[in-house]
Amino acid sequence: MSNMPELKIGVVAVSRDCFPESLSVNRRKALIDAYTKKYGEGTVYECLICIVESEIHMVQALEDVKKAGCNALVVYLGNFGPEISETLLAKHFDGPKMFVAAAEETQDNLTQGRGDAYCGMLNASYNLKLRGVKAYIPEYPVGTAEECADMIHEFEPIARAVVGLSDLKIISFGPRPLNFLACNAPIQQLYNIGVEIEENSELDLFEAYNKHEGDERIPAVVKEMEEELGAGNKKPEILPKLAQYEITLKDWVEEHRGYRKCVAIAGKCWPAFQTQFGFVPCYVNSRLTAQGIPVSCEVDIYGALSEFIGTVVSQDTVTLLDINNTVPADMYKESIEGKFPYTQKDTFMGFHCGNTASGKLAFCEMKYQMIMARSLPIEVTQGTLEGDIKPGDITFYRLQSTSDNVLRAYVAQGEVLPVATKSFGSIGVFAIPEMGRFYRHVLIEKNYPHHGAVAFGHFGKALFEVFKYIGVPVEEIGYNQPKGVRYPTENPWG
Template sequence: MNNMPKTKIGIVAVSRDCFPESLSVTRREALIKAYKEKYDPEDIYECPVCIVESEIHMVQALEDIKKAGCDALVVYLGNFGPEISETLLAKHFDGPKMFVAAAEESGDNLLDGRGDAYCGMLNASYNLKLRNIKAYIPEYPVGTAEECADMIHEFLPIARTVKALSELKIISFGPRPLNFLACNAPIKPLYDLGIEIEENSELDLFEAFNQHEGDERIPAIIKEMEEELGAGNKKPEILSKLAQYELTLKDWIRDHKGYRKYVTIAGKCWPAFQTQFGFVPCYVNSRLAAQGIPVSCEVDIYGALSEFIGTVVSQDAVTLLDINNSVPADMYNEEIKDNYDYTQKDTFMGFHCGNTAKSKLSFCEMKYQKIMARTLPEEVTQGTLEGDIAPGDITFFRLQSTADTKLRAYVAQGEILPVATRSFGSIGVFAIPEMGRFYRHVLIEKNFPHHGAVAFGHFGKTLYEVFKYIGVDVDEIGFNQPKNMLYKTENPFS
């Protein structure tokens, strides 16, 4: 996956001039040592130029970490710290930043060895707010060298995602299908996030597709597809067109990304796509997602953005699914009730036509799109990758704009159960604690569309912090609240 940055964090220690500078020096050295012993040493850069005590030191440190190629910053309060210089450093650094502070080491060293960084963090946070500077501050931002190393490692995917969004272009094709307002949302918040968007007609895409007919690269892509599908290659006659389409999208990205470094796509797949292109694009979408270029269905721009965020956070393939249907009572009673600690209302099925990467499926077959084939010739609906999604931990989430251009989001952790779906498409039986209440008081109440992004693993903590950092109000970040925590709109007598 190369559709995301390799983040390098510059560690700059600070010191208030009336405190021993040696405290910040030795604590910084211990922090760097702890990080490199536990994590990838290439993640971080130790600024050796100075301990920042003044505005002049701030400029020197800023120049040094820029020269070293750092695209994220950690301001480390080895002691109380100079509130003006340290926050100016954050102000003038162009990239995500974090503040963290050193804990005291020993009760036997509380005279000249006391740093008061616990107090200094309060002044730092006040000054950051005073100057309207966004910075990540961990839940408990004071710790030992080892604890601070862990906090910095938790900051890494947050920084990587914030940086990636500032260099992202979303490419969309076609207006949303008729009677499909669900994923419609204003694009103004994208520009506010620093994201570029290129909106195209599906006619532009069709022209580019036709220009790739007979492309000499098609046989190599077909071979890749045949090897990937194996015995699941049930529609070999469609692979040539799918390969042609994949090359069309990749060449479009190459030719249209412009000055942006990263790209995601919001594509169209109906109602005219099948009859004109002669296939559905689901399998190609799944392949691009596996390569770190998520493609949303049905021109879902915020779905594509959500998928991209999940890809960068998890550094793994994600998928976009409909929060689709309830689990029937007989199926729940037979296979879930006595085997898992979930109520029926905690469970649901996540589904889409066939866009989930093969690596995330328990089994797969290249098939036709059953829903579309109800009204169209089956041969033009071929191209889905069907199979039950592999069981394991998941995070369901989405970033969305409201009609009046306010950002809101949700994050919910759960799992996919090892229960056969007995259905079609890319589909799984999902279980999220208190899903029924979450469905009613977040998804419905906050007017979220039916598409949700799925990351394979538990990434709720990181996603929540990403949404906070990019400016989503905490009151607008929904999550699956436990039973003893009522939603604002929940009837207390129910």
């Protein structure tokens, strides 16, 4: 995928000067060997210039990892560690950082070979707080070389997301549509987490689109679309316009990204879009999202932001769906009850007009937008990519700023069931354990909009840590509480 941040993690070992430096030297080597053996080379850089015992060493290590092009840092406590120097290293490193510590190795060497990094991690965390330094600390941050290698691997999607956000510009077109105040949110929190935004008029976009009429690249894009759609190419006459629009957006991205390496788009799609452009942009949105440039519908700025985070974490295509409608009782009884471990309230349908990439659909066809066609000529509503979403694991999530500028998020893992939707649009039958309670006491109680981002796989652990790292208060990260664990607003008598 294009438009994704590249990650290089510098591993710096530290040592308290009253402990044998050899502990940190040997344990660092074992850590790098374990990581390379399991995950390969390229992502991790071993800082060999020194073991950090002093502030002078800290400066040397910092310069070394910067020179190596590292944009993420792992501070490895091979023994107790120097609480001042190691936290100064984290303070002065511009990028995401993680602290991990070495476990003791053998009962046969607990005199000269004991490192006490278990204790040192406590001092490190205390000093990080004193200096106001953010760092990712794993759930249990002390381990063998192999265990710490796994921790670094788990840090990678978190670090990628943080790096990506620092390099992200969201490009939006137009104000939110009428009666979609739910997608409207203050942009202050974007700046607070380091994201840039460029807001444009849809008239600017329309002008750029018209300037691309007859663009020599259109036939090649049409051919790509034909190959992708195959037998689902039910509206071939609309493909040249869609290709023209795709080229317009890509050119806009390149001309307007500025100094930012990554871009996401919050696009306008109605009500005037269809009558002026002559189509709906859903299929183009799906194609760009699959290429690594997430595009949200209805100028949903925080939807685009959420999609980008999920794309970087999963390194895969995501989608943005309405948390849309209930599963009918007869469908539940026929296709779900007794076959899957879900109540009817655990299920719902996720839907959008046609913005989900073809690779995430069980089948697809190019169609017109049925809801819009109820009040507009059918011919101007063509351009949706419709089909049932592929069964499999998913993570439903969103990062959002409230109307009063509070940053909050939710994460819930579940699956798309192999159940025919018998409906229209890009749509699937979703199941999330205890969804009914989550819907009431997180989504409704916390005033979330109807759009949720979907990552294809279980990425709740990484997303939770990303949200914590960028500053979402832990109490503002909602998730689907297990049965028997009550939400603060939940009536104890049911």
